Amino acid sequence: MWGRPLIYGFSVALLGVIWPDSLGTGLGFLNGLLELHDAGTYVWWSLGLVALAKILTSVLTREGGGSAGEFMASLVVGGSLGAAFAIVVETYGGLDSVDIGAFTVVGMAAVLATTARAPLTSVILVFELTGNYGLVLPLMLVAGLATFLSDRLHPESAYSAKLLREGIRLPTSEDIDLLDTVRVETVMQPHGGGLRPWNTLAEAAEYFDVTTHHGAPVFDDQDRLIGILTLSDVSDSGGPSMSATVADAMTRDVITITSDAPVASALARMASLGVGRLPVVATEDSRRVVGMFRRVSVVRAYEEALSMSKGKELYRERTRIRSQPGADFFDMSIVEGSPLANQDVAHIQWPEDLVLVSVQRGTAVLVPHGDTMIRIGDRLTVFGTPEARDEILHTPQVRE
Template sequence: MTRGSFDRAGAAAFLTLAVLVGILVGFSSALLIWSIDLVEDGVAELAEALSLGDAVFLISVPIGILVAFLIARRFAPEAEGDGVPAAMAALVVRGGRLRLRSWFTKIAATAATLGAGGSAGREGPIVQIGATVGSVAGRYTKQGEDKMRSLVAAGAGAGIGASFNAPIAGMLFAMEVILGNFGLRHLNVVVITSVSAAVTSRLLVGEEQLLQAASHSLEDPRELLLYAVLGLAAAVAAFLLLRLLSLTEGAKIPGPVWIRPIGIGVAVGALGLIYPEVLGTGQQFIGDLLSGVGEPATYMWYTLLAIAGLKILATGLTLGARGSGGAFMPSLFIGAALGAGIAHIVDGSWTVSTLEPSAFAIVGMAATFAAVARAPLTSILIVFEITGDYGLVLPLMLAGTLATFLADRMHSLSAYTMPLARAGIKLTRRGEVDLLDTVQVRDVMTRNLTSVAPDQTLDEIHALLDRERHHGLPVLEGGALVGIITLADIQRADEIPDATVADAMTPRPATVTPMSPVSLAIERMAALGVGRLPVVDDEDPTRLVGVFRRVGAVNAYHQALSASTEHELSLERLRLRTDPGARFFDFRIPRQSMADGRLVKETVWPEGLTLVSVQRGRVVMVPTGNLELVEGDVVTAFGTGAARERTIERLNATGVDDTAEIPEQPSGQPAND
């Protein structure tokens, strides 16, 4: 298909595009795995050539993190760190737009970090890589913003599906974490993309690269007490990891930029001298615990708990050093070691049933990830798809829900929302149905707004803003949107002599498109804390077509509220017409009653009543909201018998005379007065 034809061809072509995105994400996942393996092999050869053994990590880890930091800084700063927050920010702030260069950069930076021994996971990076694939595919085929969001979320979820051969868990991750809602309009494309990515990745890398576990079951209901304890321990472990990530990622380290990755990288390598298991992704260690074979399955409880603690420290330091990797796999690692360790602790004194450390490892890793990411559904589904068995459904639900509940109270932000909060982005999750979903930006945006040029002086702009009573204006260069200048920008640039718009403006501002729902624009404004957003053409993000401002949000709300009210009234009229007990009837307005001297719209009428006409003497009037009712008016209404009785009771109770009731004829028609 030609560029842009997907959108014209309809739903079938869009789902075909989703399959292609899934295949590309599956290939990207395999490429990332191969790249990590390549670096790991190089480190192993270096250790063998120099006879360094595990001491090689004192060299490889800091160099690997430094290389990752420099690559990201040079080519795509958004490739630094986890990867999931970058995908979330792209949806919230940039309408799903991610640069193609972040695909190459993220693969290279992650391979350098993890292959050299940095403690992190590859799942976060593959989420960003998958989201980038979806974004580029959406831009190339000229999809609208809503479909672009679907493709970005689908690509992100497909990364999880490809990593674990768990497409349903990938779908849930996209909806629960990336989108933050379970909108049905995104479901088809997310599922199709996740399945095709999982199949592609499995064909390319085989099953040996994926986590697998034997099935288990709950032998005795009293074991749930132990799983509850595990949920509590998982919440504490998640809190420690989140707290450490908050401290290390936000810490300011004086000196040259290379001090941070080198200095912290040496500390991470030193932890590997104590327990080498804590370095890298740790997937082999988890696999041994889940299968019950290999050296980790023979570790004592204190060794397992020590490894879990050191993994928390190593992961916090690696990501704090600006390495490229995610918190997904480390949280599974920590939970698995924690669960197996707790099982070993109580095994000697527990006589009710036989405890399987591997079963506790499975539940522990799900509970810890649920607490770290605040994604209990994704964590449970991943375990179901890994084991292919539902025998641990009750322990998983209990431990995962309890861990999430407790962690949310100990630390309000997840591993994915913390970086967004530091960047000043506040997520405001919308429900499936929002009143402002019914109004598009084009209906309320400001058109023909004055624009300014980058070479204009700030004094000129300040005078222009005062004259037109605006707080900000778009900046155009050669007809293309290049930034936005606000009063706050001008104030911050006061100390710059002879400053121009180019010196003070916000470049590459967040934008919306005319077809975007107003709810999305408001969400984006709230996330960034701004009062206006440039509105750009759907196909050309540099062509300005308007500006969405706060006043537009107010107008949109009134427009949506009016439409919603009219819709509700039409439904009420339809309900009354189809109610078998509804009929026409008359009543009179008594003197000094609740309706005497008041407008129709100001009078509180009972539910189930619709006014049809008002007769005043020989004149019959339509009962609009602004019609004033007076004593003696005869009102014809349509409603239920109960509504008639309540209306007459209220009028008589508030009037001087009990004259509201007009007897009905036996046929049910109103009597002639």
């Protein structure tokens, strides 16, 4: 029980004897580096070893059951590496004077941005800690680049990785916006034809009355999209007329959306332009209309997204049940007087850790849905834990 903490604690103490700057917060060590204008007594490899020792002492402390934060540790590692790099440049690069303190600040921001995946926060915190506001552009450039590269090498920050190991995943913006999960092609309406540039505005108004739409695409003689006409365009052109044509009133610069785009993008485009519809075009041909995205499509998209979200919740619930100790399949029969008889599946209060798999009715095997009615004589196959099995089998008139 005490062996592991003692071994790791002794290892940390040994590293601290060799490299005292690797212990504690390292604030005094960092202040010394920030005041350096030349290498002084430091050599680049000694600072590299301090950075390595700081990493080892932090890891060993946590593995031994102790507490070691990421914030100051990342600053010490970054400051040490930044100062070491400056000394290398000054020694081997032929430069007469290098501001080692400036490189220390940049190194601190880079490693903190990598650890926390928060570039702007890292820059601001380093500003506040050092009081050095003369390195704005280098700090922002290095912090942004460090975050960009670390995201591609390891997607989790030091903080979110801890939660992930505990089975907790923080939601992203994609998780939050349901409309990002539905594509336009899923909810778009067939364009149902459209108007031609030679149609009169009176014919266009009649088309709108018949279809109940407030806008329609305009096609040339080869069915290529050349414009869009709305009721507002007809009204702005003097109303229905047999002398004015669609070509005179239509909008020629058409804003479209591709069929594979998420509904959230289409909705944002409609909102920014103040329009109520978008022609949906093929991905490979921006003039070939495959449908129309209208306001009613947004309602359908929400219904689709909620359905998908509910399906994912059910999947996660079934996965949770399958991982329960002792969970297995078992059968049960519905006999006369059972409280489950003549009830829809959706209205039955099933035990929490139980899933209905199938309903055998005579020689037929039914896949149960919410509106499937359980009848006398049915044989149910369910999957669940032993506790759920006992609970359902103790329901009156249910037999195994």
